[in-house]
Amino acid sequence: MNGRSHSAEPPRLGAWILSLFLPAEYVESISGDLQEEFLQLRTKSGEAFARRWYWRQAWKTVARLAGRGFSAAPLSTTGAIVAGLLLLRLVHSLPDRLLSALTDRYLFYWSDHLHAYLWLLRALPIEYLAGSAAVGFLVAVAAKEREMIATTALSTVLFAMAGVASVWVVASTGDSSFLWNLPRQCLDPLVIVIAGAIVRNRRSQTRSSHSA
Amino acid sequence: MARDYLGEFEHVTVLAILRLGDEAYGVTVRREIASRTNRDVSIGAVYATLDRLESKGYVKSRRGDPTPERGGRSKRFFQVTAKGILVVNRTQKAFESMIEGLDLVRSCG
Numbered sequence: 001m002n003g004r005s006h007s008a009e010p011p012r013l014g015a016w017i018l019s020l021f022l023p024a025e026y027v028e029s030i031s032g033d034l035q036e037e038f039l040q041l042r043t044k045s046g047e048a049f050a051r052r053w054y055w056r057q058a059w060k061t062v063a064r065l066a067g068r069g070f071s072a073a074p075l076s077t078t079g080a081i082v083a084g085l086l087l088l089r090l091v092h093s094l095p096d097r098l099l100s101a102l103t104d105r106y107l108f109y110w111s112d113h114l115h116a117y118l119w120l121l122r123a124l125p126i127e128y129l130a131g132s133a134a135v136g137f138l139v140a141v142a143a144k145e146r147e148m149i150a151t152t153a154l155s156t157v158l159f160a161m162a163g164v165a166s167v168w169v170v171a172s173t174g175d176s177s178f179l180w181n182l183p184r185q186c187l188d189p190l191v192i193v194i195a196g197a198i199v200r201n202r203r204s205q206t207r208s209s210h211s212a
Numbered sequence: 213m214a215r216d217y218l219g220e221f222e223h224v225t226v227l228a229i230l231r232l233g234d235e236a237y238g239v240t241v242r243r244e245i246a247s248r249t250n251r252d253v254s255i256g257a258v259y260a261t262l263d264r265l266e267s268k269g270y271v272k273s274r275r276g277d278p279t280p281e282r283g284g285r286s287k288r289f290f291q292v293t294a295k296g297i298l299v300v301n302r303t304q305k306a307f308e309s310m311i312e313g314l315d316l317v318r319s320c321g
Contacts, residue, residue, distance in 0.1 A: 061256030
């Protein structure tokens, strides 16, 4: 024994990832199958081997069935992703437009209350994140049983766009400080995936309370 | 109507279900394929294929009772349909027809 707590349960994080990404109709049977084999392997070959086997199976299974989930409903899933991109464009332009409209209208007020204006300016990233979360929720709800596939795909597209844009700016200006913005830009995709996970968890809870 | 054939892994999966009879569910199907074809098969690959076969009407599934060693989760048992038997026979005949007259041992040598 190495002092670590040994559990008869498979890795919790792995089981949670499976429950998020698998098509709803297969979560119970696949999670059960993997747990059954995990317990048998644990007895036969030891905890470490069984855990490694479980993680390998979990990743392969998510990759195979997420792809299958997309190909089973490509139009609705793609529609949810495209609608999400358009919504993000709209939602992300709102705080700027609102702030511009307010400063134009109440110019004297802002010149007297510069701190309030600066506070609003600093809060813009939070407003962007709130907008991204709202879009993530909407996409997850619209994608029905494929919440995580749609939100993960949307996040991947956003992440790729941010990466390409940063590299392009750095290449054209020679100013590598733009790359420091990349981690902040990763927050949007992350928030969208979290929104997808929340919707998926909520639906799973509702489903299990109905079947109980 | 176009005559459908099974892909290689679909063919193997349907044969595994037929071999297992009433005991065909994810774990047993995966093990049957792994032990008879001597390849590492993931449960995801098995379910992706079973899902495709079910959507084509070649297999059907039913849920079994929950068991404690599965954390109270139920098994999903699979069974080959009459349409599935027809297509596996057709695929098998196509293979046999293609292999007929070939001396594979000599071709490799």
